[in-house]
Amino acid sequence: MMLHALLLKGNFQDSVTLMVLSRDLSGLxxxxxxxxxxxTPANKDVYRETGMWHDALAEATPNDLCxxxxxxxxxxxxxxxxxxxxxxxxxxxxVGKRKAGYSTARSWRRARQLLPDANMVLISVAGQYAPALAxxxxxxxxxxxxxxxxxxxxxxxxxxxxxGERGLLVMGPDCGTAIxxxxxxxxxxxxxxxxxxxVGASGTGIQELTSQIAWLGGGITHALGLGGxxxxxxxxxxxxxxxxxxVAADPRSRVVAFVSKQPAAAVKDKVMAILQxxxxxxxxxxxxxxxxRRVVGNVHLARSLDEAASxxxxxxxxxxxxxxxxxxxxxxxxxxxxxxTLASEASFLLGEVxxxxxxxxxxxxxxxxxxxxxxxxxxxxxxxxxxxxxxxxPFARGEMIRDLAADxxxxxxxxxVVLGFGSHSDPAGEVVKAVQDLRATRGExxxxxxxxxxxxxxxxxxxxxxxxxxxxxxxxxxxxxxxxAVLLAARAVKGQTAQAAGGVTPAGxxxxxxxxxxxxxxxxxxxxxxxxxxVVHLEWTPVAEGADKFRQLAASLQ
Amino acid sequence: xxxxxLNDANQAVIAELRKARPRLVDVKPAGSCIPFLAEGxxxxxxxxxxxWEDMTGPMKGAVLGACLFEGWAGxxxxxxxxxxxxxxxxxxxxxxxxxxxxxxxxxxxxxxxVVKNAEHGNVxxxxxxxxIGKVMRFGAFEGEVQTRLAWMRDVLGPVMSExxxxxxxxxxxxxxxxxxxxMGDEFHQRNIAASALLLRALAAEIVGCGGDDAKRRExxxxxxxxxxxxxxxxxxYCKCVMDAGAxxxxxxxxxxxxxxxxxxxxxVSGLGDRWFTAPVNTPVGLFFTGYSQDDANPxxxxxxxxxxxxxGGAAMIAAPGVTRFLGAxxxxxxxxxxxxxxxxxxxxxxxxxxxxxxFQGACLGLDIRRVVETGIxxxxxxxxxxxxxxxGQVGAGTVRPPLACFEQALEALAAARSRSx
Numbered sequence: 001m002m003l004h005a006l007l008l009k010g011n012f013q014d015s016v017t018l019m020v021l022s023r024d025l026s027g028l029x030x031x032x033x034x035x036x037x038x039x040t041p042a043n044k045d046v047y048r049e050t051g052m053w054h055d056a057l058a059e060a061t062p063n064d065l066c067x068x069x070x071x072x073x074x075x076x077x078x079x080x081x082x083x084x085x086x087x088x089x090x091x092x093x094x095v096g097k098r099k100a101g102y103s104t105a106r107s108w109r110r111a112r113q114l115l116p117d118a119n120m121v122l123i124s125v126a127g128q129y130a131p132a133l134a135x136x137x138x139x140x141x142x143x144x145x146x147x148x149x150x151x152x153x154x155x156x157x158x159x160x161x162x163x164g165e166r167g168l169l170v171m172g173p174d175c176g177t178a179i180x181x182x183x184x185x186x187x188x189x190x191x192x193x194x195x196x197x198x199v200g201a202s203g204t205g206i207q208e209l210t211s212q213i214a215w216l217g218g219g220i221t222h223a224l225g226l227g228g229x230x231x232x233x234x235x236x237x238x239x240x241x242x243x244x245x246x247v248a249a250d251p252r253s254r255v256v257a258f259v260s261k262q263p264a265a266a267v268k269d270k271v272m273a274i275l276q277x278x279x280x281x282x283x284x285x286x287x288x289x290x291x292x293r294r295v296v297g298n299v300h301l302a303r304s305l306d307e308a309a310s311x312x313x314x315x316x317x318x319x320x321x322x323x324x325x326x327x328x329x330x331x332x333x334x335x336x337x338x339x340x341t342l343a344s345e346a347s348f349l350l351g352e353v354x355x356x357x358x359x360x361x362x363x364x365x366x367x368x369x370x371x372x373x374x375x376x377x378x379x380x381x382x383x384x385x386x387x388x389x390x391x392x393x394p395f396a397r398g399e400m401i402r403d404l405a406a407d408x409x410x411x412x413x414x415x416x417v418v419l420g421f422g423s424h425s426d427p428a429g430e431v432v433k434a435v436q437d438l439r440a441t442r443g444e445x446x447x448x449x450x451x452x453x454x455x456x457x458x459x460x461x462x463x464x465x466x467x468x469x470x471x472x473x474x475x476x477x478x479x480x481x482x483x484x485a486v487l488l489a490a491r492a493v494k495g496q497t498a499q500a501a502g503g504v505t506p507a508g509x510x511x512x513x514x515x516x517x518x519x520x521x522x523x524x525x526x527x528x529x530x531x532x533x534x535v536v537h538l539e540w541t542p543v544a545e546g547a548d549k550f551r552q553l554a555a556s557l558q
Numbered sequence: 559x560x561x562x563x564l565n566d567a568n569q570a571v572i573a574e575l576r577k578a579r580p581r582l583v584d585v586k587p588a589g590s591c592i593p594f595l596a597e598g599x600x601x602x603x604x605x606x607x608x609x610w611e612d613m614t615g616p617m618k619g620a621v622l623g624a625c626l627f628e629g630w631a632g633x634x635x636x637x638x639x640x641x642x643x644x645x646x647x648x649x650x651x652x653x654x655x656x657x658x659x660x661x662x663x664x665x666x667x668x669x670x671x672v673v674k675n676a677e678h679g680n681v682x683x684x685x686x687x688x689x690i691g692k693v694m695r696f697g698a699f700e701g702e703v704q705t706r707l708a709w710m711r712d713v714l715g716p717v718m719s720e721x722x723x724x725x726x727x728x729x730x731x732x733x734x735x736x737x738x739x740x741m742g743d744e745f746h747q748r749n750i751a752a753s754a755l756l757l758r759a760l761a762a763e764i765v766g767c768g769g770d771d772a773k774r775r776e777x778x779x780x781x782x783x784x785x786x787x788x789x790x791x792x793x794x795y796c797k798c799v800m801d802a803g804a805x806x807x808x809x810x811x812x813x814x815x816x817x818x819x820x821x822x823x824x825x826v827s828g829l830g831d832r833w834f835t836a837p838v839n840t841p842v843g844l845f846f847t848g849y850s851q852d853d854a855n856p857x858x859x860x861x862x863x864x865x866x867x868x869x870g871g872a873a874m875i876a877a878p879g880v881t882r883f884l885g886a887x888x889x890x891x892x893x894x895x896x897x898x899x900x901x902x903x904x905x906x907x908x909x910x911x912x913x914x915x916x917f918q919g920a921c922l923g924l925d926i927r928r929v930v931e932t933g934i935x936x937x938x939x940x941x942x943x944x945x946x947x948x949x950g951q952v953g954a955g956t957v958r959p960p961l962a963c964f965e966q967a968l969e970a971l972a973a974a975r976s977r978s979x
Contacts, residue, residue: 103897104894104897105897105901106898106901106932106934107901107928107931107932109901109928110900110901113900541933543933547930547933550930550965550968550969551930551931553930553968553969553972554926554927554928554930554931554968555927555931556972557564557810557927557968557971557972557975558563558564558565
């Protein structure tokens with residue numbers, strides 16, 4: 001083994017490009033290994049630690065490209081050969097970049113000139129350089145997404161404080177993912193449009209959650225990343241608050257999904273308080289948490305990413321359904337179930353969703369009784385004594401439905417329609433007749449929302465599809481599950497009044513697709529271009545040693 | 559200070575640059591219009607001030623050529639003795655309202671173009687382009703060089719002067735160049751369109767001149783085959799415009815960039831006639847068969863006055879035809895260069911709209927602050943002289959000024975502003 005080294009002075013390249021080059025060139029038959037890095041102090045340490053140190057590296061600056069070749073040959077020309085290969089490959093990359101069709105700038109000023117409506121900077125340079133670039137963007141009125149990691153926590157705090165003062169959002173550092181109005185920033189998936197806004201302090205968490213949402217047939221408005229450290233004690237959710245304020249104010253975002261790893265306790269309380277004040281249905285996942293209460297006001301607590309996605313999709317569907325419901329004057333929910341377990345599930349979930357303790361005596365089939373809400377199991381012995389089971393003979397439930405005409409405190413009626421062998425031949429028809437009578441008696445002054453679940457299949461003798469259609473034709477809401485029915489019922493009686501979240505709302509970010517200045521990895525600019533976004537790539541290199549004095553002088557002369 | 563901020567001052571400079579309206583009004587012997595040349599053995603040279611000892615091959619060769627041309631010496635050896643003996647007075651073209659390509663050597667009996675700014679009244683001069691091959695500006699000095707210089711003095715100069723005198727007020731160069739830029743000229747490496755437009759404008763007037771037919775035919779033939787004839791006119795034009803801008807006396811706009819083969823020098827609008835110099839780089843490019851990079855003389859000539867205004871290398875995209883020759887790989891490289899230049903020039907010049915650049919105007923207003931902030935130096939298109947005197951042009955390419963000129967000027971500007979604040 002023999003080490004040869006060569007410096008390409010003043011030739012800055014991003015680290016990802018160099019890692020790819022190192023890997024590819026190490027595969028050449030003439031070498032054992034090739035390591036190509038910029039000559040930063042940290043990289044020089046890496047050379048020492050990996051046994052690739054060569055004395056020629058001593059004079060390398062962060063602007064010099066260092067090439068170290070481990071080869072069996074003693075001929076130092078091998079380094080020249082590899083350097084030539086590197087130049088060729090970098091030139092090919094440069095050609096590829098030009099074909100990408102986005103404009104390139106070398107200074108922030110020029111980037112703004114090329115993209116006057118830029119409102120977002122995407123930074124993926126080495127962490128030590130990211131804060132200054134982010135600060136420049138914030139001072140110029142742009143939101144910042146900092147993909148870079150290894151940014152000192154003090155810098156993160158300072159940047160987020162500055163952003164707060166300017167009414168801007170900082171996503172990151174170490175923020176891997178964001179999607180704004182279908183525009184992917186850094187790592188992101190193509191997710192269909194829909195009403196769910198995702199906010200998270202976890203990159204792959206957001207990717208998995210949004211992918212699950214897509215798989216379940218849902219879609220998103222935006223996905224905002226916060227950076228892995230945002231919910232730490234030190235940062236205190238400095239980006240979480242404005243990000244949530246943004247989605248709260250965004251009319252297209254009807255449901256909010258929040259995901260993070262286990263936050264600091266105080267920060268979690270703060271985030272929960274914000275979530276509860278959003279005035280929108282929320283599903284929150286604090287990974288690693290084992291919530292005992294699953295519903296806190298408008299906030300549903302999930303325990304896994306797929307569960308969070310499923311709840312979010314349900315909440316979105318319910319939101320659509322709820323928005324079409326009439327306003328009811330009665331604020332109580334009444335459930336009349338022919339199935340005992342369905343009644344039982346409805347009771348349990350209603351207590352959870354409304355945060356009520358069941359006061360029912362459990363006599364006369366009362367499964368739930370609290371604050372005027374009640375769930376009754378019509379299969380209870382008291383109703384079947386001397387009569388067939390209500391699944392066979394719907395007469396008794398029909399009468400109870402009609403009797404609700406007098407009780408105008410009831411605004412929502414929950415029902416089950418159980419199909420299958422043994423059941424009544426047309427249970428939906430019977431429900432429809434009773435509901436029509438109830439509505440006729442009540443009149444327009446006291447409307448009632450009726451929500452039904454249907455148990456059974458399209459192959460059942462009654463045919464689920466036609467039974468469902470009959471219910472819908474009669475203005476009865478169909479819920480996909482008892483849980484969905486309960487959530488819809490709760491929405492119908494409570495409504496969801498929007499409340500402004502605290503803090504400065506970053507203006508305008510979510511109103512349209514972002515116009516992005518990309519600094520760092522060119523691949524991100526290519527992705528942005530491919531997604532149809534406005535993008536300018538800022539080709540950035542660190543300031544050469546000694547040049548900083550003059551640069552500052554230039555900046556100070558105005 | 560008249561202007562509250564540098565930005566205001568720069569805008570004032572830009573306004574003057576935009577207002578300037580240089581016209582080609584005459585061709586006259588240099589000694590009749592440049593006082594410095596009227597006395598003794600005096601020569602103008604390109605670049606910031608330089609002594610004989612420090613001159614590189616091409617300039618030295620041209621000095622010998624000028625001594626022979628003026629009759630100060632009968633042989634090259636005698637001429638060298640004169641120069642090394644300190645008998646010749648040297649001064650930069652730039653200090654005498656003049657510019658000259660490559661060596662820039664101009665003597666009293668050489669004809670110069672007289673370009674007058676109709677708006678501001680200032681005048682700029684430049685000698686006449688000799689064409690290609692063995693030419694004095696690249697350091698060749700004997701034989702055909704002398705024959706041509708004599709012909710230019712005796713025939714070309716007087717004929718052009720007479721032809722121009724037929725016109726009301728000379729030629730509006732802005733209009734001519736605006737047209738040429740749409741025809742693929744960037745006015746440093748490529749002037750073929752403008753040269754043809756000039757001939758078109760003057761042909762009838764030349765035919766209408768007195769004297770014998772053969773001479774008129776020679777003039778028309780020379781103008782017809784000299785692709786770069788307009789370069790010297792463009793240089794005088796740029797000098798005329800930049801001098802008008804320099805009169806503002808404030809700001810951070812570069813008003814001259816030039817090289818003497820040893821040093822690169824710049825002047826800045828807020829720093830008067832002070833030169834800020836640093837050692838020149840050597841151009842890189844393509845070479846004529848038989849020559850290589852090793853033969854290249856370090857950067858030389860006043861022609862970087864074109865890049866000072868914002869044409870030449872800064873307008874590379876206007877001249878796709880020559881980008882390969884200049885070492886730029888192709889259209890995209892040319893585009894990249896012009897886009898890069900937009901980082902350091904603060905405005906665009908609506909007089910010179912470039913079709914291949916989506917009709918963006920050429921760059922205008924080179925700001926030393928931008929150069930220092932970005933580390934981007936202007937790209938200069940240039941011919942490449944052989945390093946030895948007497949051989950001439952061996953290639954063409956591009957070169958960049960040393961950043962140090964701009965850094966020094968910036969420090970001086972900061973000092974000047976803190977003094978007057």
